[in-house]
Amino acid sequence: FLNSIKSLKSILRKEKPTSIIIVSSKNLINKLAWAVKEIDLPSATIIYIPDGEAAKEWVEIEQLLKKFVSHNLDRNGLVIVLGGGTVGDAVGFASSIYLRGG
Numbered sequence: 001f002l003n004s005i006k007s008l009k010s011i012l013r014k015e016k017p018t019s020i021i022i023v024s025s026k027n028l029i030n031k032l033a034w035a036v037k038e039i040d041l042p043s044a045t046i047i048y049i050p051d052g053e054a055a056k057e058w059v060e061i062e063q064l065l066k067k068f069v070s071h072n073l074d075r076n077g078l079v080i081v082l083g084g085g086t087v088g089d090a091v092g093f094a095s096s097i098y099l100r101g102g
Helices: 002-015 026-031 033-039 052-056 058-070 085-097
Strands: 020-024 045-048 078-081
Touching: 002 033, 002 078, 020 026, 020 058, 020 085, 026 033, 026 045, 052 058, 052 085, 058 085, 078 085
Parallel strands: 020 045, 020 078
Antiparallel strands: none
16 A cells, blocks of 8 residues: 555656545545545545445435536546545546546
């Protein structure tokens, strides 16, 4: 995991995203608070989604997309997912349809 954090720091220095959004569940973000601190993203926005299959419900995807809009996420922004499984599925899907066709 530490190698992933180092790689992420390198990507952030190189790419200089216009905005950074971290998406995770409250349960997981509490367990990974040390990683968020290590990445050192004071300007990042943290968005919480539910654990489990609830994360993939359309209402949750819709809320996530609305939060992307409200935080001015553009094509040069970065979404970081902390979690796997359903959290990764939900955020991956939302990210894949965000700003399509526009």
